Amino acid sequence: METRGTRELRALRPRNGRRDRRAREEPRPRLDSLRAGDDRPWHPFQADTLEGMPVESLFPRLEALLPKVQKPIQYVGGELNSTVKDWDSAGVRWALMYPDAYEVGLPNQGVQILYEILNELPETLAERTYAVWPDLEALMRAEGVPQFTVDAHRPVRAFDVLGLSFSTELGYTNMLTALDLAGIPLRAADRGDDDPIVLAGGHAAFNPEPIADFLDAAVLGDGEQIAIAITEVVREWKAEGSPGGRDELLMRLAESGGVYVPRFYDVDYHPDGRIRRIAPNRPGVPWRVHKHTVMDLDEWPYPKKPLVPLAETVHERFSVEIFRGCTRGCRFCQAGMITRPVRERSITTIGDMVDAGIRASGFNEVGLLSLSSADHSEIGDVAKGLADRYEGTNTSLSLPSTRVDAFNIDLANEFSRNGRRSGLTFAPEGGSERMRKVINKMVTEEDLIRTVTTAYSQGWRQVKLYFMCGLPTEEDADVLGIADLAKKVIQAGREATGSRDVRCTVSIGGFVPKPHTPFQWAAQADHETVDRRLKALKDSLRGDKEYGRAIGLRYHDGKPSIVEGLLSRGDRRVGAVIRAVWEDGGRFDGWSEHFSYQRWMDAAAKAGVDVDWYTTREREENEVLPWDHLDAGLDREWLWQDWQDAVNDVEVEDCRWTPCYDCGVCPTMGTEIQIGPTGRKLLPLTVV
Amino acid sequence: MAQRLRVRYAKRGRLRFTSHRDISRALERALRRADVPVAFSAGFSPHPKISYVGAAAPTGVASEAEYLEISVTRECDPGGLRAALDASLPPGLDVLDVVEAGTGSLADRLECSAWRIRLPGADPALARAAVERFNAAERIEVERLTKKGMRRFDAREAVVSLEAAEEAETTAGQASSQSCVILRMVVRHATPAVRPDDVLTGLRLVADFAPPVPPEVTRLAQGPLDVRTGAPADPFGLDRDNSRGGETEPVSEHVGGDL
CATH class of the missing domain: 3.30.70.580 (Pseudouridine synthase I, catalytic domain, N-terminal subdomain)
Known part of the structure; x- marks a missing residue:
């Protein structure tokens, strides 16, 4: 760890070290709606009471509350393949949080992978914690029970690192609940040496600026290797007697350029509100922070032992990532941009992982995950090999995220051979040919009709189609095109089957421009426009006597997308809105029954944040974006060029099969596309 | 098969x-x-x-x-x-x-269940008195929210036996012991089912007896009612x-x- 940066920093340490030890003067937030009739300001754990105390299980205290809450089993832990390690012999202790309800958080691959990798390390332990529902939160506040892990029910504040995985920005308020219940100061600047390092990862961490005030650090990209590296830095620092306190630990992490520590960067603004500059505020801190990329997925075959919950969760299956990254180049897709390049897991590793995972879990469904699963170079052999292996065992395979143009019916038949034949889902995303060119989703109407015709004639009766509304340059006609497309799909189905018993469900999501995509400069459509187009679409389908009843339509109104847009492309000034929403009782914003648009708008007004400025305003090429110092590997000039191409309906090809178009990832990150075919096949499993 | x-x-x-x-x-x-x-x-x-x-x-x-x-x-x-x-x-x-x-x-064959209810912190004398009143009653109407809505039914007839005992409880790690009442009961399976919480409701109705903390309920056995022992057989x-x-x-x- 001894670098020039470290040495320079040592000289600065006394001044910086003192800053963290000042008294906490933050007023407690008012949470009247959640306080369970008790008017006293409540705090579960004070820093000075924790020190030197043995870390005991909170379960006996929690257990008394469980008979009073919904679905108590989610708080009990003890899942098959979960791990409880000895507290005292672990030098570094991670609490891993997925900031949503257990039923959503438990199946999360990222958390399961890190949980297993960290627990495999010697003298390291990792436990999991999830967002508690408001019924339990109220009881915990009333009884003084702090945020706990589900593994050994230890208090979250006792851990060294609290790692949060943000798949979506809508978990931000749940993070604040967890911090507060844990007794950890909400503002990173108010934390002391006894508080965990609060570290964010996941796709939303590619722009962590809206939560910068609440985070000590953020990590971009694949977590496997960086989680281990961080563990070793923490271990070394603790072994040295925690020199320089929390500030030095953060500095050691920051100077590597692989961990973003928001407090070491200052943001200046122009008078008109745009960002003038984002710059490190002390020597040794690099100007840019880079994302992490695991190059050989065969070396990291996790999860090996999937967690099997007792409670019901959203994905009841064993999932294997068959590749990471996507170079299809859909311009709206943040995942496709920030996870480049494509790295395939080999057919043999996939086979081994499925075999081990099924044995270890007893799941009867295997999901082959990726951003576009049918694009794996050996997907046909994978599907056939697995279907052969699990013939007669009632084990079904599923292939989420299948592109229309990569789909073929042999594949679909293999996937439904041993289990249920579920519906087929395709995502043309845009309703018109022009729209699909803008977003670079190169799927033609002919592709779609040909594919659904085959599917219907092979016995499928139901096809699901995903679209977006509110895309850049979109006009009413583009959205009405969705209705035309759906009608043609039904027409093709009726012709192929000679029956009127075919259905098609259209699901529509609101488009939200995301950081690190060509649409990062785009104006988001306001919710009135989105709602008007959706209504016109609905009327067009409803009024159709011939096809209307064969087509189902699912959509949400446009308001939640505006809040997501504010959080996605927000800067540090948006943090005050998040906090105000949370203080007003905002929780579980990803759940429509808990989400309140009005609460977000009121909080923004109170914080003096102009929501339109962040969402529906188009950005200029040279405007400093809040995430410009965070490097996803993509060349900014290429992103801008691709944005210009989008507006001019110019498409780009997939660089897996055509020459490189210089998005910048491979040269900057020192990576390259890694795809097969390996030419190997899956052999039958030997019977034990 | x-x-x-x-x-x-x-x-x-x-x-x-x-x-x-x-x-x-x-x-x-x-x-x-x-x-x-x-x-x-x-x-x-x-x-x-x-x-x-x-x-x-x-x-x-x-x-x-x-x-x-x-x-x-x-x-x-x-x-x-x-x-x-x-x-x-x-x-x-x-x-x-x-x-x-x-x-x-x-x-x-599953005609009845034997249940055990632990009531930590409850008063043994009050519990015994409540049980006596319960056993002396002919009929005790209770209400419970079921899937079909609020239902009113008799919680007494299905109860074959009900008794209260005292258990000195020592909480792990604590020297002090607190009184703890143990209720044991055998209840015939009927429609609607009379559950342990219905019996607790009955105790509240006949004697205003209410435990201070949530009860810990365990089903001990199910089986045909053995008339000699008054308990479920295997x-x-x-x-x-x-x-x-x-x-x-x-x-x-x-x-x-x-x-």
């Missing part, structure tokens, strides 16, 4: 918070991990042939006596299956006994009499085992 097996299992400790649906998912996975050759139904959406017998203990209530039947496609040794399935289930869901199904319906007795018989575990009163 090669064989039908009857299983007695327990849900203990913190796994008492599992719902019936949670248990059914856990069991299906455990059967797969244990390589039990479960028979599947035919049809578009095949499902394993497992039937749960009797009314499941409610979520939050522990049990030493839950019953189910499994059909398997090839013959299994009941003792071996018991051990394999028990090892495959998470600790707290424990397989106690497996027998090959004899003739007659198991459901018909419902597998008939299966054991006329078959090769399974391995019988000595089933002691194992309540609230730590995880």
